[in-house]
Amino acid sequence: MQEQILAMTKGAGPDAVIEAVGLESHGATTAQSVASAVMGAVTSFERPFALNQAILACRPGGTVSMPGVFVAQVGPIALGALMQKGLTLRTGQTHMLRYMRPLLDLILAGRLRSDSIITHRAKLEDGPELYEAFRAKREGCIKVMMTPHAG
Structure with a gap:
């Protein structure tokens, strides 16, 4: 999916990405999804697959918006990519x-x-x-x- 997004945006990534999945974020088998599953089995962490995909897809300096529902601790998150890209993270449920x-x-x-x-x-x-x-x-x-x- 990441390759398709980069191809559609000529390698830049979208200006903004909306992660509207939240609590029900389940993903394909990747190293990050395996780590999330292990953390979820050991603790009450939610799996942030869609959030991590949004962070990785967004262009540097872009915005990731999260109107999805999260009710417990979330981890692991691609915090390094979020910081290195200088992304703006917007949160809050839709009114x-x-x-x-x-x-x-x-x-x-x-x-x-x-x-x-x-x-x-x-x-x-x-x-x-x-x-x-x-x-x-x-x-x-x-x-x-x-x-x-x-x-």
């Missing part, structure tokens, strides 16, 4: 109460289409099995729209 009503109004007015990001529609009780499909990257599951009532 959903502020944005939900305006976004819903745009959708209802037909000015914003949400169907292009919804890959699955289901009843609320199907949530646990669809979460497993999402986590395992099965069936192209990216975003699920759930309805609270069957019918």
